[in-house]
Amino acid sequence: MVKVVVAGEVGTSVKESQAWFRIKEAEIVGVADSLSSLGEILQGTEVDIVDIGSVSESADQWVTLAAQAGKHILCADGSALGREGIRLCDQYGVVLQYANTLRFAPEYEQAHEQIKNGTIGKAGVIRLRRGAPASAENAGKCLFQELGMREFDWLRWTFGEVERVMAREVKHMNESGQIVYYALVMLRMAGGAIAHVELSLADGTEHASFELTGDQGMITHDSRESIPIRWSGGERSLSVTFRGLDLMQRQREHFVRCVQKQEVARLHARDLLAALDIVAAARESVKRGQPVKLIHGGDEG
Amino acid sequence: MKVGIISFAHMHAHSYATYLQKHRDVQLIAVWDDDSRRGEEMATAYQLDFYEDLQVFLQSGIDAVIICSENAKHKEHVIAAARAKKHILCEKPIATEIADAREMIQVCKEEGVMLQVAYPVRFAPVMENVKQIVQSGALGDILAIDGTNHGQMPGGWFIEKELSGGGAATDHIVHLMDLVRWMLQDEVKNVYAELDTRFYEMEVEDCGMVSVEMESGVIVGIDPSWSRPKTFPTWGDVTMRIIGTKGTLDVDVFKQHALYYNDRDSKLQHLPWAVDMDERLIADFVQNVMEGRPPSITGEDGLRTLEVVKAAYESHRLKQVVTINKVHFSS
CATH class of the missing domain: 3.40.50.720 (NAD(P)-binding Rossmann-like Domain)
Structure with a gap:
């Protein structure tokens, strides 16, 4: 036990x-x-x-x-x-x-495997998006860390190290004190692919999407469209989890197997450091108004 | 009003020819093409007179020309038409070099002819609505726009640099840039771009991402890639997400379509049912000529978007953000 x-x-x-x-x-x-x-x-x-x-x-x-x-x-x-x-x-x-890593999210895990298997061929332009509602609590937060870290980690896990980062952000407090916060990040992967990450704290509800293009095809996903049970009308909202797709359970099962030495950890502390490096580069790029070169050892393919 | 077409090199010429023929105030009578076989075929298809000599074509009694030659030839054809006092609708991009665009604008001004650049997406009813929503203030102040103008790889002269001036960046940055300038009444301050050739073996770039800051501080992302797979159900897309202080607007300009699961050709297809933007662009041009009005989309609009394309190439070379130095005119 x-x-x-x-x-x-x-x-x-x-x-x-x-x-x-x-x-x-x-x-x-x-x-x-x-x-x-x-x-x-x-x-x-x-x-x-x-x-x-x-x-x-x-x-x-x-x-x-x-x-x-x-x-x-x-x-x-x-x-x-x-x-x-x-x-x-x-x-x-x-x-x-x-816990909120994308490495255990079924749609991102599948996409990762497909890319590794060469499904789309040579990767071209990779578009990722993550959005959440504007909030008064966003004032002191860093959008790149808050929302971007997960996507940066997934990009690195799937496509390898990042060579260059260019980021721009805009922030605004509206009359009701909500902070609208939005950023566009461009990453040139060392393998050559060009990634575009859109981060938005200006959405009505939580949203995530990706579009992965390559010379042999394209894989797309949009959380707004992957809704097998849709509730409309009435006062209540619907919250469902699907057997086998529970993120918290999947990750904990993996974690237990790691501790029991039956499995190698899918995510290491040094991956988190690398994701934080990308976050820092994005912040630096915003500050300087120029792209920032990330020189990194590269320990994942 | 009598109209002639200079070259069918760009496929939009077919759509323009169709709508010119449908227009009740227009007689489409002549075609010139430096590819005489294509010219003769088009003359037969649309029942036009074909001219091998551009000067003779320009003296055929036409009032206006539609120029659909390869990008690098726009300059020669616009200047020739302007010297012959013909009003001009020129396919985008206006030119492949900034100096050329400037000269074209200057000559049209000297000759007192109208030069309109073909940015048909402005005439898509969806975009007219979007512009109205943006300008009504319903979204509050605009903070950012993330857009795509994806396409399938067009091939032909589009991928020959000396004729096209460049690949996906030349072909697709300008549409979104024109829409952003038009909606926001704002100009580009600086540009960053990563471009590459990753989908096909060829000389020009087939993909990239562009990051723009407007003079107002609005940030803009543009994906101009020819990244749509061969199995994609249509030619490409124009999409925008517009982030305002009071809300976000998601726009997919060509979303008005039915889906056709086509077993005959084993493919999935969009069947658009929207009002055709090319028809409205042609109607607008004809009306401007007939009423002696200024063009809806000016040569300068064409020049400003070309400046962004050039800055994107320079940024890609330098791996730096490039500040736009706008060309100014002495009036």
Whole structure:
């Protein structure tokens, strides 16, 4: 049995706990609602995985504590991860993953496999989009990290390292205090493909789409069109999950197999660092008004 | 009003010829083509007189010409037509070099003839609606536009640099750039572009991405790639997402179509049922000539969009953002 501690601020990790209840080979051995309680649990209990749910600011301190104790870490939000915590995980050789990565999203996982299998041939122009509603909470946030990190990581996972980044962004506060925040990012992959990432905090609802073109064909997806059950009329909205497509479950099952050494981690701490490098390059490009060259070692094909 | 067509090199000439013939105030009477076989075929198809000599063609009693020759020949043909005092509708892009475009505009001005550039998408009823929505303020202030003008690879002279001036960037940046300038009444400040040849073995670029900042600060993305697969159900697309302070507008200009699952040819096809924009462009040009009005889309509109194309090529070479130095006219 793999032993899990669910951590995070009081009352915020319900979804994480429920997800672990669905994993046959894991059990929750503790719930930590503060840094000090996490410290205590890690000292007195046998633990394999620390699952960090919602934290209001950086998850860095939580990650540091768990990594120093040699525990594998699953963090709900990739954008809450700081460079220091990630580096520590890399150093201690613990598995660090974040829950909203696209590497376990079935449509992105399939697209990744198709690209690797050569379905579209030589990749040409890759278009990715992610959108979420405007919000008053977006004021201090970095759009590239908040929304872009997932797409950047998927691009790197699928097409290899990034050579150059050009980004532009616009931000506006409207009368109701909502921040409309929008960015266009162009990435030249070291393999030659040209990627276009559109990030929008100006949408009515959450939205994601991709269009992957190559000299042998094109693969497209749009979350607004992949709706097998559509509810209309009435007051209620419909929320459904499909058996086998539950992201939280898929990733946790993978994570357990990693801990049991049955599987190699699909996402490493150094991938997160590389995604953060792309985020930083995009920010730098906005600041300078020029493209930014990313010189990177390249450890994934 | 009598009209002649200079060259059927660009396939739009067929559509223009059809709508000129349908127009009740127009007599389409003459065609000149430097490919005399094509010229004679078109003369037969549309019942026109074919001329091998451009000067004789220009003296055939026509009031106006439609120029659909290869991009690099626009300059020669526009200037010849202007010198013969003919009003001109010139296929886009206006020219392949900025200096050529400037000279063409100057000569038309000197000769007192109208030069209109063919950007038909302005006349798509969908775009007219979009422009109205944008200008009504319903979206608030516009912050950004992300657009595509994708196509299938056209082949022929479009991929011969000396005739076309360039590939997908030359062919497709201008449409979106013209729509953005027209809707926002704004000019381009700077341009960044990544271009490449990744889909086909050929001399010119077949894909890329362009990032533009307007003078107002609006940011614009343009995908001009010939990236539509051979199995794509239509020739390409013109799409835009317009982000305003009060809302986002998703535009797919050619979305008015039925889907045809065609077992006879084993393909999927769009069957458009929208009002044809070329018909409205032709009607507008004819009306402008007949009423002596200024052109709806000027030579300068053509020049401004060409400047963006040239800046995109330069940016691609330099791997830097290129600031536009607008050509100004002494009036």
